Amino acid sequence: MASTWAPNQDGPDHPHNAPEPSFARINDYWLDGSDHTEADVEIATRITMCAPHIPYLVRELRHLLGRMVRELHGLGIRQFLDLGSGIPNVQHIHQVVAELSADCRVVYVDSDPDVASRSQATLRDVPFARFISTDIRQPAEVLADPQLREILDLSEPVAVFLLGTLQEIADEDDPRQLVADYFARLSQGSYLALSHFGKGDQQLASGLDMFGRMFQQPPPVRMRDTDELRAILGDLSVVEPGIVRMPLWHPSDDQDMGQNAEHVPVHVALGVKNQ
Template identity: 40%
Template sequence: MDRPSWAPSDVDVTRPSVARVYDYYLGGSHNFESDRAFGDQTLRAMPDLPSILRDNRDFLRRVVRKLCALGVDQFLDLGSGIPTVGNVHEVAQAAVPGARVVYVDHDPVAVAHSRALLEGVPLTATVLADVREPDVVLDAVRETGLLDLSRPVGVLMIALLHFMHDEDRPRELVAAYMDALPVGSHLAVSHARADGHQGMRDAAAVYDQSRSPNPMRLRSAEEVRDLFGSLTMVDPGVVLLPRWHPDVVDDRNAGSEVDDDYPGFGGLGRRD
């Protein structure tokens, strides 16, 4: 397989990556043949997956705007992936010009493209680190000098925790981040659903049975709520993604015609 000029030399281009496959689903160009082959397998199991992922991006934009309205002006995007339209800094800085954003991912391709995108963009940074090591991540965030961790932070775990199985102790991971941050900090989560339509379960099976390094752990609404631990849920709690504060201005749908078996949840919690 030919190595694209933009691919870091230490990246195994023969093995699919969650971030690069996600980029492929959304029509991006920063993916390899292995990512596209894996993505095609998943799309055969769930042809409407790109639409679901666009809903996920809509949720991200809404939750960032909501946090800005609540007075949060600094964000930590964990598992941020490869840059695409409507990134956190674009949404946040449109609402609050001085908003600060640190992106974190463990995929060198995602980080390389984030850094290229953010070159010359003020009040933003990208960290190469594994989100499963919160102490390492938070130390790296401090080193950027961008976020003041004594003030409220909006932590974003968008389409992240369903790649963590129970043995990864995701609830404890969430607590490790939120306990390190002050009162008034928030956590936003989007998560694939265990009891939604069959397509999501079929797609998850592809991740489980393939060469993907990140098999999926689908969860129910109650299980997703449990990941927030002691955080106070912001109304309306954990709900189907398009039903979380729908925005009739720029969302493709405003949540009114979402099937009850829609395959993804979203929620926002606050540290009191």
């Protein structure tokens, strides 16, 4: 996810002294990473009290990312753009592609200054990856960034990742138009990897309500149904198996499937620009 709920106020000169929790560092904690603070752990614990399935979903989303990267690599994609990336550690895109071939290039984008500091440190010795600190709601600015242009060739296909990101984009910010604006600037054969909380997740809705009553204003999370996700994909063609529950998207083994896969409240899809 992006880190828009409670961004760090200290700025990039204080990467390990961020007093406010953020989605990115909370996710890092749930993924057994090392880029989180005591404040993040405290909020993560509170969230787990109210919605105990969230850490599981975060870990499953990271497994999905690996499956999608490998699938896209098999389709010939060698350029990857992760929007709202959070901190790119714990089997993120550049780590997955490093195991596949030496000709891949990766750009991560997130607007949180603390995430930027930590991410740039993480990628310091990764020559084929870059991190840019820009608001993903500004496609022209993101795609014109000199660091992105240094490493990605937009005349060739790019795989764009929006995993767990659009649920933080309000309807008034028009997620469908956001996707369209990105893909208007990308070549034919580019892909969109998308995941989103589905409507009807009563466990999540109840958890957010409980969090608000027990602790503080809950993080802003939008839930959208499959028709809304298909609309967000716009003119992109949906690749098989279509818009499905997260564990059902090309599971590599029974562990990916887990139990009650049809009830997991996250839908995912892979779309491709055919024209």
